[in-house]
Amino acid sequence: MPWNFDSDKPIFIQLVERLESDIVSGKYAPGDKLPTVRDLAVEAAVNPNTMQKAYGELERLGLVYTQRTNGRFVTEDAGLIEKTRKELAKKTAQEFLSRMKEIGISREEAVKLLGGKA
Amino acid sequence: MSTILECKGLSHSYGKKKALDDVSFTIGSGKIVGLFGPNGSGKTTLIKILAGMIHDENGTVSICGNPVGIKSKAVVSYSPDIMPYRNDRKIADILESYALMFEDFDRKEAEEVLEELEIHSDDLVGKLSKGNSEKLQIIIAMSRKAKLYILDEPFSGIDPVARENIVKTILRMMPEDSSLLLSTHLIGDIEQILDEAIFLKDGKIVLHKPVDEMRDEKGQSLSDEYMEEFR
Numbered sequence: 001m002p003w004n005f006d007s008d009k010p011i012f013i014q015l016v017e018r019l020e021s022d023i024v025s026g027k028y029a030p031g032d033k034l035p036t037v038r039d040l041a042v043e044a045a046v047n048p049n050t051m052q053k054a055y056g057e058l059e060r061l062g063l064v065y066t067q068r069t070n071g072r073f074v075t076e077d078a079g080l081i082e083k084t085r086k087e088l089a090k091k092t093a094q095e096f097l098s099r100m101k102e103i104g105i106s107r108e109e110a111v112k113l114l115g116g117k118a
Numbered sequence: 119m120s121t122i123l124e125c126k127g128l129s130h131s132y133g134k135k136k137a138l139d140d141v142s143f144t145i146g147s148g149k150i151v152g153l154f155g156p157n158g159s160g161k162t163t164l165i166k167i168l169a170g171m172i173h174d175e176n177g178t179v180s181i182c183g184n185p186v187g188i189k190s191k192a193v194v195s196y197s198p199d200i201m202p203y204r205n206d207r208k209i210a211d212i213l214e215s216y217a218l219m220f221e222d223f224d225r226k227e228a229e230e231v232l233e234e235l236e237i238h239s240d241d242l243v244g245k246l247s248k249g250n251s252e253k254l255q256i257i258i259a260m261s262r263k264a265k266l267y268i269l270d271e272p273f274s275g276i277d278p279v280a281r282e283n284i285v286k287t288i289l290r291m292m293p294e295d296s297s298l299l300l301s302t303h304l305i306g307d308i309e310q311i312l313d314e315a316i317f318l319k320d321g322k323i324v325l326h327k328p329v330d331e332m333r334d335e336k337g338q339s340l341s342d343e344y345m346e347e348f349r
Contacts, residue, residue: 005310007339010330042290045282047150047311050330 003044011046015054017088023063023074024085034064034072120147121180122266122297123168128177129321130163137163138175139321145266145297150311152329152340153301155318156348161301162199164318165270168299169196182265192221195264197255199271199301205244209237209254220262228261231287248275253284260291267298274304281307309340317347 005014022028034055035043041051055072058064062080066072075081100110123145130138138160145151153161166172168179170186181190203212209232216223229239235257237250246254256272269288273281285308292298302308309315309329317325324347329340336343 007306007309007341008333008337010333011310012330038290038294042286045286045289045310047313048289048294049148049150049313 003046005046011050012053012057015044015046015051016057019054019058020061020063020084020088023058024081024088028074030074030076030078030081032074033070034074036071121145122147122149122182123299124178124180125164125168126178128164128167128175128179130167130172130175136321138167141177141318141321141323143316143323143326145299145314147265147295147297149313150298151300152305152308152312152315153299153318154303154305154315154344159318160321161318162270163321165196165268165299165301168266168268169194169198171198193265194268195220195259195262195266196268197259197270197272201243201251201255203243203254205242207243208239209241209243210239212243212254212258213239216258216261222263224261224263227291228257231257231261231291235283235287249277249280252276253280256284256288257291260288263293263296265296267292267296269298269300271302272300273302273307278307285311305341305344306339312340315340315343317344319348 003018005011019028028034034040037052037055038048041048044051055064059066059072061084062077063075063084064072065075097107097110100107105113121144125144126142128138128141129136141160141164153164155161163172167175168181168186170191179186179190182193184190213225213228216228217225232239232254235250235253237246237254237257243251243254252273252275256269259267259269273284276284281304288298289311300308300312312329314326314328315332316323325343332338332340332343338346
């Protein structure tokens with residue numbers, strides 16, 4: 001998936017969201033080694049300082065850990081990954097609903113559109 | 119974080135016209151800074167002072183602790199907004215002169231990256247397309263392992279797809295603790311690599327801010343901010 005950014009939202013936040021999503025989707029599996037800051041910054045065409053900050057945030061969240069000489073790895077804590085997945089799903093659902101509201105679709109109609117039972 | 123560049127009270131006039139008026143700012147180590155403003159706002163004048171091409175300015179410049187001169191030029195890699203090489207020169211000859219002039223010039227890297235972009239050592243400068251001439255200039259500048267890179271309007275003639283690649287090449291070639299000052303009208307193409315942006319208007323700095331802060335506070339892109347300031 002190419003890296004596309006909204007220019008009106010901090011790149012830092014978008015990088016964190018993208019990496020979280022790559023971790024919960026299994027693109028980076030538990031225990032996988034992550035690319036270096038520089039390699040990933042070049043791939044995404046973003047500033048290495050911003051990528052560094054995003055990795056730092058993932059470490060703070062516990063999704064990533066650093067082994068001093070070997071680099072960065074994805075957590076093996078399956079519970080944490082699952083929790084992050086649920087949070088991302090919830091956030092995405094909320095974004096969907098608020099967009100629906102903006103265009104005048106009620107919650108019930110929105111759920112119907114998704115094929116669920118209102 | 120250490121400081122790479124510090125300017126204090128820089129002013130310069132061409133006759134009666136003030137091109138730069140009391141400009142002060144610093145650039146920290148490892149930062150990528152965009153310099154923006156309409157034509158005639160003083161960008162190139164500022165850059166030429168930093169590169170030591172204009173000497174009669176008022177105010178002070180400190181680059182890694184030294185004023186502009188031999189010591190600063192040894193750590194500044196500057197690419198001007200016009201093609202600095204003669205049309206009848208071979209690329210190999212230019213690389214040769216750079217290797218002689220600058221101790222920090224990595225000739226092997228320059229050759230490899232140019233070859234990746236299908237610009238060959240035995241090509242003549244005059245035979246290159248506008249896009250390829252600009253790529254050549256950027257790659258030669260980035261092949262020095264400098265402390266401060268200054269690129270003046272580096273890719274106006276490069277097509278959008280190639281521009282994305284050259285931006286990645288710049289990121290790849292830049293040493294970690296070095297800084298980059300970049301002047302361009304193509305804000306949208308580089309805003310995601312910037313740490314900070316400086317807006318110049320009539321020779322004065324009207325804004326100098328971290329770009330992510332701008333997006334965070336106002337929810338608008340650097341291009342939006344630019345339009346708001348200069349429209």
